[in-house]
Amino acid sequence: MLLRLDMASRTPIYMQIRNQVVLGIAAGELAPGERLPTIRALAEQCGVNMMTVSKAYSLLRQEGYITADRRGGTVVSGSPGTGALSEKYAAALKVIAAEARLAGLDEEEFASLCRQAYKGGA
Amino acid sequence: MLLRLDMASRTPIYMQIRNQVVLGIAAGELAPGERLPTIRALAEQCGVNMMTVSKAYSLLRQEGYITADRRGGTVVSGSPGTGALSEKYAAALKVIAAEARLAGLDEEEFASLCRQAYKGGA
Amino acid sequence: MLLRLDMASRTPIYMQIRNQVVLGIAAGELAPGERLPTIRALAEQCGVNMMTVSKAYSLLRQEGYITADRRGGTVVSGSPGTGALSEKYAAALKVIAAEARLAGLDEEEFASLCRQAYKGGA
Amino acid sequence: MLLRLDMASRTPIYMQIRNQVVLGIAAGELAPGERLPTIRALAEQCGVNMMTVSKAYSLLRQEGYITADRRGGTVVSGSPGTGALSEKYAAALKVIAAEARLAGLDEEEFASLCRQAYKGGA
DNA sequence: GTGGTCTAGACCACA
DNA sequence: GTGGTCTAGACCACG
Numbered sequence: 001m002l003l004r005l006d007m008a009s010r011t012p013i014y015m016q017i018r019n020q021v022v023l024g025i026a027a028g029e030l031a032p033g034e035r036l037p038t039i040r041a042l043a044e045q046c047g048v049n050m051m052t053v054s055k056a057y058s059l060l061r062q063e064g065y066i067t068a069d070r071r072g073g074t075v076v077s078g079s080p081g082t083g084a085l086s087e088k089y090a091a092a093l094k095v096i097a098a099e100a101r102l103a104g105l106d107e108e109e110f111a112s113l114c115r116q117a118y119k120g121g122a
Numbered sequence: 123m124l125l126r127l128d129m130a131s132r133t134p135i136y137m138q139i140r141n142q143v144v145l146g147i148a149a150g151e152l153a154p155g156e157r158l159p160t161i162r163a164l165a166e167q168c169g170v171n172m173m174t175v176s177k178a179y180s181l182l183r184q185e186g187y188i189t190a191d192r193r194g195g196t197v198v199s200g201s202p203g204t205g206a207l208s209e210k211y212a213a214a215l216k217v218i219a220a221e222a223r224l225a226g227l228d229e230e231e232f233a234s235l236c237r238q239a240y241k242g243g244a
Numbered sequence: 245m246l247l248r249l250d251m252a253s254r255t256p257i258y259m260q261i262r263n264q265v266v267l268g269i270a271a272g273e274l275a276p277g278e279r280l281p282t283i284r285a286l287a288e289q290c291g292v293n294m295m296t297v298s299k300a301y302s303l304l305r306q307e308g309y310i311t312a313d314r315r316g317g318t319v320v321s322g323s324p325g326t327g328a329l330s331e332k333y334a335a336a337l338k339v340i341a342a343e344a345r346l347a348g349l350d351e352e353e354f355a356s357l358c359r360q361a362y363k364g365g366a
Numbered sequence: 367m368l369l370r371l372d373m374a375s376r377t378p379i380y381m382q383i384r385n386q387v388v389l390g391i392a393a394g395e396l397a398p399g400e401r402l403p404t405i406r407a408l409a410e411q412c413g414v415n416m417m418t419v420s421k422a423y424s425l426l427r428q429e430g431y432i433t434a435d436r437r438g439g440t441v442v443s444g445s446p447g448t449g450a451l452s453e454k455y456a457a458a459l460k461v462i463a464a465e466a467r468l469a470g471l472d473e474e475e476f477a478s479l480c481r482q483a484y485k486g487g488a
Numbered sequence: 489g490t491g492g493t494c495t496a497g498a499c500c501a502c503a
Numbered sequence: 504g505t506g507g508t509c510t511a512g513a514c515c516a517c518g
Contacts, residue, residue, distance in 0.1 A: 010501085012508060019217050026220035039491065049510050054491075062306070065224070067374040071414075071518060072490045077374075081226025085235060089218050095141050096211050096218070097239040098148035102187070104203025107240050113207060114236035117219040118229050130311040130321075132507095134502060170315070171503050254516085256493060263461050270464035283506065293495050298506075309468070315503060316505045325470025329479060333462050339385050340455050340462070341483040342392035346431070348447025351484050357451060358480035361463040362473050376492095378517060415518050 001029055001037075005046055013048055017056035025065060025076055027120075032078035036066060039074075123151055127168055135170055139178035147187060147198055149242075154200035158188060245273055245281075249290055257292055261300035269309060269320055271364075276322035280310060283318075367395055371412055379414055383422035391431060391442055393486075398444040402432060 003020050005013055024030040036042075039057060043050045057074055060066045067077040085093070100110045125142050127135055146152040158164075161179060165172040179196060182188045189199040207215070222232045247264050249257055268274040280286075283301060287294045301318060304310045311321040329337070344354045369386050371379055390396040402408075405423060409416040423440060426432045433443040451459070466476045 014508080022224065023217065023220045026223045038489080040489090049512095050491095051511095052509065054493095055508085057491085068491065069373050070375070070379055070491090071373060074491080079224050081224065083226045085218070085222050085225055085227065089221050090235075090239070092214065093218055093236065093239045094242055095145065096207070096215055097236065097242070098145045099211050100207050101148045101240060102144065102201045102203065103207055104201075104205045105207065107237055110240050111233050111237050113212075114215065114219065115229060115233050117212070117215045118223060118232050120216055120219070129313050129315060131314070135314055136502080174503060177502090258493080266468065267461065267464045270467045282504080284504090293497095294506095295496095296494065298508095299493085301506085312506065314506090318506080323468050325468065327470045329462070329466050329469055329471065333465050334479075334483070336458065337462055337480065337483045338486055339389065340451070340459055341480065341486070342389045343455050344451050345392045345484060346388065346445045346447065347451055348445075348449045349451065351481060354484050355477050355481050357456075358459065358463065359473060359477050361456070361459045362467060362476050364460055364463070380517080418518060421517090 003042070003046055005048070013046075014052050014055040014059065017042075017046070017053060018059050021056070021060055022065060025079075030076050032076050034076050036074045036076065125164075125168055127170065136174050136177040136181070139164075139168070139175060140181050143178070143182055144187060147201070152198050154198050156198045157191070158196045158198065160195070247286070247290055249292070258296050258299040258303065261286075261290070261297060262303050265300070265304055266309060269323075274320050276320050278320050280318045280320065369408070369412055371414065380418050380421040380425065383408075383412070383419060384425050387422070387426055388431060391445070396442050398442050400442045401435070402440045402442065404439070 001024050003017060005016050007013070009016065011019075021030065021036070030036070036057075037045070039050050039053045043053045046053070057066065057068070061068055061074075064077065064079060066074055068074050097110060100113070105113070123146050125139060127138050129135070131138065133141075143152065143158070152158075158179075159167070161172050161175045165175045168175070179188065183190065183196075186199060187201065188196050191197050219232060222235070227235070245268050247261060249260050251257070253260065255263075265274065265280070274280070280301075281289070283294050283297045287297045290297070301310065301312070305312055305318075308321060308323060310318055312318050341354060344357070349357070367390050369383060371382050373379070375382065377385075387396065387402070396402070402423075403411070405416055405419045409419045412419070423432065427434065427440075430443060431445065432440050435441050463476060466479070471479070
């Protein structure tokens with residue numbers, strides 16, 4: 001599990017970390033129960049401040065993707081799955097679909113792209 | 123074409139305006155050649171600062187969705203269509219797909235959701 | 245709305261701020277739609293760091309008690325009310341009830357104390 | 367008397383142990399004079415560090431809920447009962463009452479909830 | 489050694 | 504001028 005951060009991106013670093021952890025979990029690289037790197041270790045590895053990593057972990061914890069075990073360490077939590085995409089992501093998906101339509105993709109091409117994105121996390 | 127802005131959202135207002143214009147174009151509510159409201163009019167209608175609308179228009183112009191009219195107005199441009207989703211949106215789609223997977227949706231359900239989002243802009 | 249912080253308490257400062265804002269809203273001192281002090285102002289007034297106040301506001305926002313208006317400022321949100329006490333607080337209430345019982349209070353005395361606490365926020 | 371510890375909770379483990387002992391005493395499951403498990407036994411049973419259990423016992427002793435037995439054991443002490451809720455818990459109760467009010471509960475509903483919490487420890 | 493909290497600065501996007 | 508983000512330190516509670 002190696003993180004790639006783009007310091008020039010307008011996406012906040014803590015959100016980039018959060019996104020890549022989510023991608024890692026979805027891809028199975030991070031199995032439920034597996035331990036994440038410590039805040040300090042990840043901060044050093046990425047060359048960012050501890051608080052930035054801490055913020056990412058806090059967000060992930062709040063979203064239920066990970067849990068902080070009081071005995072030390074942070075582990076991936078076996079997420080139950082609500083069975084539905086959150087409203088926020090559904091709205092984002094609509095915008096992306098509009099972009100795709102205006103880029104000239106037809107419904108099949110877009111659906112294929114989406115399947116590919118889904119499979120990417122396998 | 124009525125804009126719905128959420129002042130409490132974390133998405134910047136200018137981006138909300140931009141997104142809704144893109145959605146409007148994709149849905150055919152805004153046809154190529156059609157004239158957009160003036161910055162002043164839209165700002166008043168939405169109750170936001172003119173600078174905010176200006177920023178949205180600048181972004182849309184820069185992305186090629188609209189073009190400055192000869193007489194100072196702004197019109198929807200006939201989109202060329204590159205035939206591919208921009209890298210930025212492809213990355214966002216991957217994250218959304220991961221969210222969907224972790225929410226418990228299988229590939230078919232996600233693809234169906236994507237088709238729906240695409241059709242929504244019809 | 246004046247905040248009283250106890251720097252010696254083991255309750256984190258950001259949580260003290262959060263609690264007092266909740267108490268203020270419940271007491272009607274902070275009406276829905278009313279604007280909260282800016283992070284900077286409150287930080288200076290309380291003699292704490294901006295980030296500490298920011299953390300308290302973030303928590304309150306996440307809990308739905310306040311909303312950050314993008315046009316600047318933070319306002320009290322008219323909370324809908326779920327109609328039930330969260331599990332976390334229900335558990336805390338059980339512990340308090342046990343403490344009361346062991347302190348020698350009977351059911352009536354405890355209920356009276358609870359009513360008083362409820363009315364205190366009127 | 368079986369303890370249920372949540373390693374993912376933000377409440378420290380030693381405090382969870384302390385709280386459950388208090389709940390156990392209030393509920394009568396632990397009678398005055400009754401002997402508590404040894405630190406070592408409880409630590410093994412719960413899968414936590416001995417120091418953690420020791421900390422909980424120290425706190426309970428300091429609060430007067432338990433006393434050190436002559437031969438090294440620990441027994442539940444006959445609680446004197448001060449007749450009043452400690453200031454700390456009164457403050458916590460106020461916050462909970464505020465939460466309840468904002469959750470939409472009226473005074474009766476809250477009082478009923480409190481009686482229930484009190485009776486729960488019967 | 490872990491995460492949690494806090495400080496005293498700073499820069500930036502947004503409006 | 505607002506909140507959001509980040510840094511480079513530090514101390515503390517917990518286990």
